[in-house]
Every structure is written in C-alpha cells, then in structure tokens.
Amino acid sequence: MRVVIIGSGNVASVLGRRILLAGHPIVQLVGRHPGRTALLAGQLGCPYGLGWAAITPDAEFYLVALSxxxxxxxAADVTLPGKLVAHTAGAVPCNVLLSCSRHSGVLYPLQSLRKGTDPIPEIPILIDANDPGDLERIVSFAGTLSDTVRMADDPTRLKLHLAGVLVNNFTNHLYTQAAAFCEAEGIDFDLLLPLIRETAGRLSYMHPAEAQTGPAARRDQRTIDTHLELLNNYKNIRELYKLFTIQIEENGIA
Ligand SMILES: NC(=O)c1ccc[n+]([C@@H]2O[C@H](COP(=O)([O-])OP(=O)(O)OC[C@H]3O[C@@H](n4cnc5c(N)ncnc54)[C@H](OP(=O)(O)O)[C@@H]3O)[C@@H](O)[C@H]2O)c1
Structure with a gap:
C-alpha cells in the first residue's frame, strides 16, 4: 500500500522503518518541524512536506502518528476523502478521524517506541475501524507489520493502555528511584540488571502473583524494618516501599 506518515516523532520513526521493511512505499512524511521532518524523511528515504496543507492525495493509507x-x-483541519486514515493512540476514540475520512480507524502499537530503537522490538498491534470493510483493510496492512494483530474497541484499548502504564511507566519509575538510591549510596545499579531481566522473563511462563518474592511476600518483618530504617533519608522511596509492602502482604488487587 502507498503510505503517507503524518508526524515525525517516535511512532512515526519506528513504524516508518517497520512499514519500509514490510515493503510498502512511503510516498511522503509530513511534519511541522523542518529539521526533525527532514532528518526522518532522509532516514526513511522519502519526500517530505511541512504542515498539513502539504499532505499529498497520492496515497492509499495515511498513518497519523501525532500527539x-x-x-x-x-481531525478538525484536514479532510482526506476516500482515503484510509488511522491514528496510533491507545487512549483516543476510534471515531476521532471520521470528519477527516469515512474510512478511518486505529492502528495502535502496544509497545514503548523510541526513535533510535534498534533492532525494532516485537510490536503487538491493536486495531479498530469505523466501518467493518475498513477493519479488514487495516487488519491486512497491520498483518504485514506484526505477527500479533488484535481487534480492540475503545474501552479495551483504553484499559490496555492503562495496564501498559502500570507495567511500563510505573515500573520504570521504580527503576529510576532505585538508580537514584544506588547513585546516592555509591552502589553499581547495573548489578541489578540480571535480576530485572529474570523477573520480567518469568512472566512469559508464570502469573505475576506467583512470581512475587521478597520480604513482603515472606512476611519478613525484621528485614522490612531494617530497610525502612535505611530509607529514613529517602522520603519518596520510603513511601513507595511502605505502600508496596502493605499491598504485597495483603496480596490483593482491589
Ligand atoms: N511512543 C510510544 O511508545 C507510543 C506507543 C503507542 C502509541 N503511541 C501514541 O502515538 C502517538 C504519537 O506518539 P509519539 O511517541 O510518536 O509522540 P512524539 O514522539 O511526541 O511525536 C508527536 C508528533 O506530533 C507532532 N505534534 C505535536 N503537537 C502538534 C501540533 N500541535 N501540531 C502539529 N504536530 C504536532 C510532533 O511534532 P514536533 O516534532 O514538531 O513537536 C511530533 O511529530 C500518540 O498518540 C501516542 O499516544 C505512542
């Protein structure tokens, strides 16, 4: 399919490379920042336009990778009559692009994407469309980009987006806190990397509740008290430690 990508950020960059690898011609990249747009267009080997008025009508599929x-x-400014148009957001409704084109939908990559990522990671894709016929076309396009393509309506995408915040953004916040603690205490954070990888790896064959270890799971109050004592000068981490310990001890998800 002849593709136009709108946006020059993380998703445009990674999906752009994936689209090229799948053999689709990218006929134009459209951005607003001259430097970033020219740079990405150079990497994707395609022409570029600046501003939405520059969007070419000479394509079949328009991927809108905007914030x-x-x-x-x-959606308020651009019309692409007759064109298949999809956005990449997990938390934005499918119908947002209906005013742009009747043939519109969602192609949401359920992955953390960053411009320089190499190699491109496995990217499950969740799709939806405003018309059943277009759903087929988006499924078939997405299937050239990923082995995991699932239909997900607005509520399902939103819930997965939220769960993604828990497993990705919040977990990374914990890594950030642990790294700050290690730096302040003169400890090498990298020593923890095998532990991080092992715990994440277990999730492919074990339920996370079963994989839980540590002093809170063992109800080891003596060690918990020693840790809390050590955290007297780290107010934020101490709060997190207490909250997580209570929740792990209760073993509840409510
Ligand atoms: N990154 C991820 O991991 C990820 C994963 C799944 C889905 N998504 C979704 O994909 C979409 C894009 O995310 P992203 O990570 O690629 O974001 P990003 O890197 O911040 O890029 C956003 C793009 O939107 C453009 N933009 C922002 N405000 C604009 C405006 N007012 N007018 C015109 N262009 C504007 C930016 O242009 P400038 O460069 O000029 O600022 C940039 O090209 C979002 O809906 C996000 O929720 C992201």
Missing part, C-alpha cells in the same frame, strides 16, 4: 491532543486539531 493525542494534536490528533483532535488534525
């Missing part, structure tokens, strides 16, 4: 708030402005 969530810009998506609404795009």
């Amino acid at each position: 969530d708030s810009a998506l609404f402005a795009f």
